[in-house]
Amino acid sequence: MTRIATIVIALLATLALPFTSLADKVYLKDGRVVEGTISREGDGFIYVTYMVGQLERTEFILRVNIDRIERDKDTTETPAESPKETPAAPTNAKPSSSPKTPRPSTDLPPGTRKIAFVTLEEMVGPFMNAEALRKSIQLLEDDKPDIVVLQINSGGGALFEVQKLSDAIEHGIKPKYRVVAWVESAISAAAMTAFTCEEIYMMPEGNIGAATAFSQSGGRATAMKGESLEQLLRSQEKITRRGKHDPLVMRAMQVPTNLSCDIDDAGRVTWRNDLGGQYIVSTDKQILTLNSIDSVKYGLARSVAASKDDLARAMGCTEWVEIGLDADKYQQDFREAVQTAQVRAGELWQKMNIALDTGNAGRARSFLGQLRGLVRRAPSLETYGAGGLPPLTPEFFREVESQIDEIAKKQSGGRR
Amino acid sequence: MTRIGAPFLTVLILATGLSLLMTPSGLMTRASAAMQEDDADGIDRIVLRNGRVIEGKILSETDSVVEILVIVGGISAPTTYPRSEVLSIERNVETDTTIPAPASTTKSDSRAETATPRNSNSPDGKRVYVMNLKGDLGRDVTVTPLQRAFDDAISYEPEVIIVKMDCGSAAEGFDGMWTAEDLGPIIEKVIDDGWRVVFWIKRAQAGAAFLPLVSPEIIFMSDGRLGGVGDLSDFNIGDEVVNLKQISLRIGHAEGFAITGGYDPRLIRAMALEEEWLAVKIVGGQPQYITWEPRPEDGEGWTILTDDGKGKNKDKFSFDGNDVLTLNADWARRLNVADAVVDLLDDLIFELNIGRDYTIVEGRADKILSDWSDRIERAIDQFQRLQRDFQEAGQGSASMGRRINILKQMRGLLSANAEVLDPNGAQRAQIDIQIEQLRQQIRRANQRDR
Structure with a gap:
């Protein structure tokens, strides 16, 4: 969706266009249909004016985001600048930037900020994955965004991925773009990741915290303890400092800790690891998770934003345009591929074993090939496995293949 | 409906520059203080060209921008709007005289205010759409039927969508919340798009207790209950x-x-956790809370909603105690969770200020929801029957084809539902693995036969 959410209305007032009919339909690539009057057009953009109640509203739309336009005269056109492009499918290959449409940056009104939204969702590790994030960021290179918004909605996951995600943000994104975390839910490893960002904004329903590390076996959990925990606390402290947040806050999210703070008249928050402050934020009988209001109150987040418009405004962007849809599409496709793999991998593995049990090596190889296909589409399986299987590395596949060969050899020998 | 303090609340305005003051009665934001001082003069209202209305107190104006102090959830922030976005400014608009409560005690109408209200201007007056949510969230009420029900409601362009709720959740207790999280966005979107959604509570239990909270308007029936998440x-x-x-x-x-x-999010902790204290005092029509056992220095007039549930405080009967909070109609009203308590639809519509000129829409939502519920029930019955058939089909090679066939039917049922x-x-x-095995x-x- 491309939108400048602000001032274009003022321009319109001077154009004094007739709004007697709402006949033009603009079909956007994100599925929205904007119905109104195309009130102004340029090489790379259009303005559509429509009524919201008694008020006129005008929306600025880049042609690259338009699928087709149906005019009043019942003609349908596809924008010349908008060749149909299929977002890069997630593969191990480096994403190609060549088929991307040139951005009509010269058509943008002066001062317009280009914002890319990249969603990071589901389990940290297999789904919310550093390598996948790097690929999304590569896809942004031609767009040259001013701001990259990492839209986080994750209940946590693999600790192993946190440092990699933090490094991807710190070294891969921050040097090029202003980075913002926009949190719907950042629990555990996702919270740890979000702390890399200096600028955190919350959705109204947002939450951030509960970053206690634990392992689980047979339905029973065990919190991390001893030297492993100390190491984790130290490494997370470094990540927290990357985002210029107070490590005491993250610590209270990781282990039961007394935490209070004072807030001065200017709104500056001073944290203390005892209960002597003006506000008791957490105690040694709690693990801290902050809701959106408290995140802002205690200075972890800068503001609450319910929509992209709200967020842009909160970030100080009066005029903005969304770019880099394919970077997020990559994330969506990636997650879908991992999701499929989570269900299918175990099934294929069991089917392969059934085929081997019944002496059908050819069929077993076929299932193994399908399993390989899943990994090609969801490369994070190489690290995290799926469906109860260990990491699905090339070595794993080689090993299994040689075992199939061996079994096949024995079986054919037995038959002779 | 007029809500105390609501005009000050919008959702977008938690910007930087938060400034807090301490008062004898506790923490108060700069905004709250400013509002109180200026209450007699009313508030200022900025109408933006996109239809949004921002209310608060104008701090400064230049040729290019207007700065207004707004507040949400007890937190204030100055927010600046370009003049070019501003359609009109109304100053010192009359409002309720009640002082907004200190931090986080006031119910926000942020969602309703940020959305552009829609009106039904049908020849037969304002349309009122009523849908009944019954049964369990996660089974009888899931994403597909709820989305369809709201799509149907919206197609009538009603003045208000009333969601009459008598629901629990398929997952018991607090963890039913995860189901409510799947459903909440559907209703949030409807409200964000400018439709007025009012929950009318008969029973909102377990996960269903959370769903109505996404709407700024809740009405209780006199025997209404919201809670059952105290585990x-x-x-x-x-x-x-x-x-x-x-x-x-x-x-x-x-x-x-x-x-x-x-x-107020503090209500959630009291509803969910036995050990949480929550006491309330109603001041100027607004609830003020403390989260500890009232002490002499806290003053008089506190009512304990929930105690710590320990020792002598432990409830003998969990359904009628105060270890955790379950909202009945009386407390829901007093805590400003419910806007009113009514048992009849006519009374409800009166409370919603719809006026006399209205029509109850005969929509399809109830049918959509009951059809779905029936379909799921039938599918479960059918699945169980197929499971029995599968077990009775026998183990011999002669029955393998039949067993595969039954498994395929079971799979089809699962796919369809x-x-x-x-x-x-x-x-x-x-099932696919079992089929492969067979x-x-x-x-x-x-091969043996050959």
């Missing part, structure tokens, strides 16, 4: 610290519901 203190996954983590993240999610609709019966596809994957057995048998 979170019993959470046990085998490690004390991990339990704390799991409880914390669940509370974090649940508070999100309350904040979305503009309710995946949203409830097999959301992540795991059961279908298991196929290989047939293949082996055929």
Whole structure:
């Protein structure tokens, strides 16, 4: 969706266009249909004016985001600048930037900020994955965004991925773009990741915290303890400092800790690891998770934003345009591929074993090939496995293949 | 409907520059203080060209921008709007004279205010759409039927959509919340698009207790109940610290519901956790809370809503005690969760200020929801019958084809009702494995026969 959410209305007032009919339909690539009057057009953009109640509203739309336009005269056109492009499918290959449409940056009104939204969702590790994030960021290179918004909605996951995600943000994104975390839910490893960002904004329903590390076996959990925990606390402290947040806050999210703070008249928050402050934020009988209001109150987040418009405004962007849809599409496709793999991998593995049990090596190889296909589409399986299987590395596949060969050899020998 | 303090509340305005003052009665934001001083003069209202109305106190104006102090959830922030966005400014608009409550005690109408209100201007007056949510969230009410029900409601362009609720959740207790999280966005979107959605509560239990909180407007029936989520203190996954983590993240999610609709998140903790104290004092029509046992220095007039549930405070009967909070109509009204308590639709419509000129829309929502519920019930029955057939089909090679056939039927049922019966596809994957196993057995048998 491309939108400048602000001032274009003022321009319109001077154009004094007739709004007697709402006949033009603009079909956007994100599925929205904007119905109104195309009130102004340029090489790379259009303005559509429509009524919201008694008020006129005008929306600025880049042609690259338009699928087709149906005019009043019942003609349908596809924008010349908008060749149909299929977002890069997630593969191990480096994403190609060549088929991307040139951005009509010269058509943008002066001062317009280009914002890319990249969603990071589901389990940290297999789904919310550093390598996948790097690929999304590569896809942004031609767009040259001013701001990259990492839209986080994750209940946590693999600790192993946190440092990699933090490094991807710190070294891969921050040097090029202003980075913002926009949190719907950042629990555990996702919270740890979000702390890399200096600028955190919350959705109204947002939450951030509960970053206690634990392992689980047979339905029973065990919190991390001893030297492993100390190491984790130290490494997370470094990540927290990357985002210029107070490590005491993250610590209270990781282990039961007394935490209070004072807030001065200017709104500056001073944290203390005892209960002597003006506000008791957490105690040694709690693990801290902050809701959106408290995140802002205690200075972890800068503001609450319910929509992209709200967020842009909160970030100080009066005029903005969304770019880099394919970077997020990559994330969506990636997650879908991992999701499929989570269900299918175990099934294929069991089917392969059934085929081997019944002496059908050819069929077993076929299932193994399908399993390989899943990994090609969801490369994070190489690290995290799926469906109860260990990491699905090339070595794993080689090993299994040689075992199939061996079994096949024995079986054919037995038959002779 | 007029709500105390509501005009000050919009959702977008938690910007930087938060400034806090201490007063004898506790923390108060700069905005609250400013509002109180200026209450006699009313508030200022900025109408933006996109239809939004921002209310608060104008701090400064230049040729290019207007700075206004607004407040949400008890937190204030100055927000600046370009002149070019501003359609009009009204100053010193008359409002309720009640002083907004200190931090987080006032129900916010943020969602309703940020959306552009829509009107039904039908020849037969304003349209009122009523839908009944019955049964269990996650089974009788899931994403597909709820979305369709609201799509139908919106197609009539009603003045208000009344959601009459008599629901529990398929998952018992607090963890029913996860189902409500799937459904909440549907209603949030409807409200964000400018439609007025009012929940009318008969029973909102377990996960269903959270869903109404996404709307800023809740009405109770006189025997209405909202709660039944007080089992979170019993959470046990085998490690004390991990339990704390799991409880914390669940509370974090649940508070999100309350904040979305503009309710005090402290109510959530009291509803969920036995050990949480919550006491209330109504001041100027607004609830003020403390989260500890009232002490002499806290003054008089506190009512304990929930105690710590320990020792002599432990409830004898969990359904009628105060270890956890379950809202009845009386308390829901007094705590400003409910705007009114009514038992009849006519009375409800009167409370909603619809006027006399209205029509009750005969929509399809109830049919959509009941059809769905019936369909799921039938599917479960059918699945169980197929399971019996499968077991009775016998183990011999002669029955293998029949067993595969039954498995395929079971798989088809799961696919057709995946949203409830097999959301992540795991059961279908298991069936596929069983089918493969049978196929290989047939293949082996055929080889033996040759």
